[in-house]
Amino acid sequence: MIVLKSAAELAIMREAGRIVARVLEAIREAARPGVTTTELDALAERILEQHNARPVFKGYTFSEEIPPFPATITASVNEELVHGIPGSRRLREGDLFTADCGCLYNGFVGDAAITIGIGTISPEAQRLLDVTNEALAVGIAAAKAGNRIGDVSAAIQCYVEGQGYNVVRGYGGHGVGRTMHEDPHVPNYGRPNRGTLLRPGMTFAIEPMVLQGKKEVITLEDRWTVVAKDGKLTAHCEHTIAVTDNGAEILTTL
Numbered sequence: 001m002i003v004l005k006s007a008a009e010l011a012i013m014r015e016a017g018r019i020v021a022r023v024l025e026a027i028r029e030a031a032r033p034g035v036t037t038t039e040l041d042a043l044a045e046r047i048l049e050q051h052n053a054r055p056v057f058k059g060y061t062f063s064e065e066i067p068p069f070p071a072t073i074t075a076s077v078n079e080e081l082v083h084g085i086p087g088s089r090r091l092r093e094g095d096l097f098t099a100d101c102g103c104l105y106n107g108f109v110g111d112a113a114i115t116i117g118i119g120t121i122s123p124e125a126q127r128l129l130d131v132t133n134e135a136l137a138v139g140i141a142a143a144k145a146g147n148r149i150g151d152v153s154a155a156i157q158c159y160v161e162g163q164g165y166n167v168v169r170g171y172g173g174h175g176v177g178r179t180m181h182e183d184p185h186v187p188n189y190g191r192p193n194r195g196t197l198l199r200p201g202m203t204f205a206i207e208p209m210v211l212q213g214k215k216e217v218i219t220l221e222d223r224w225t226v227v228a229k230d231g232k233l234t235a236h237c238e239h240t241i242a243v244t245d246n247g248a249e250i251l252t253t254l
């Protein structure tokens with residue numbers, strides 16, 4: 001079931017989104033060679049506290065067999081596509097580092113992610129990063145009232161594959177509201193003019209997850225970290241958006 005948000009609810013979601021954007025900007029500033037991903041996680045937690053927001057990833061689980069996620073952000077480096085657990089790993093010059101953060105503020109969720117180049121990165125890594133950011137822009141541009149979810153999915157897939165990369169299949173965007181994962185699912189692949197019709201008041205996360213190599217991924221023994229099976233580079237970025245009468249409004253922005 002898709003829940004349309006009122007103007008008052010959207011105002012709160014804008015606040016939640018701004019808090020997440022502040023977290024990610026602080027991480028962008030702090031993510032340097034030598035910094036550990038746990039230090040970045042602690043920074044995120046402090047900023048959420050300062051804004052009376054709660055992390056939504058911490059304690060999250062989707063199955064009794066999976067241990068609850070232990071941190072405020074997910075921290076995924078290089079071949080790690082999504083859901084990396086922050087730890088003692090130090091970022092190194094040339095890494096591609098992805099931070100994803102979700103917060104709950106005043107009853108509503110904001111969810112966004114960025115991939116950052118650490119220090120000087122290779123031209124190949126920079127191109128992957130640029131394509132991933134542009135894939136998000138292309139997806140957001142397709143999120144117009146009257147279009148369908150399939151138009152967003154197809155726009156992302158078509159752009160990414162046209163650049164010689166792949167999108168992952170088993171993970172994607174999702175409705176966002178009072179909880180982090182609502183309907184509809186927003187795959188990064190699909191066919192135009194299919195799926196749910198987009199209407200003003202719908203709010204969902206668009207999150208291209210792009211692989212430099214093949215599209216197959218595996219989950220590590222920690223039960224969370226999803227990595228490219230071929231070990232090649234990956235990137236991921238995300239905004240929560242609202243469908244309006246005039247295109248998509250990005251909620252997770254300053």
Ligand code: MG
Nearest residue numbers: 100101111112
């Ligand atoms: Mg996210």
Ligand code: MG
Nearest residue numbers: 111205207238
């Ligand atoms: Mg998300």
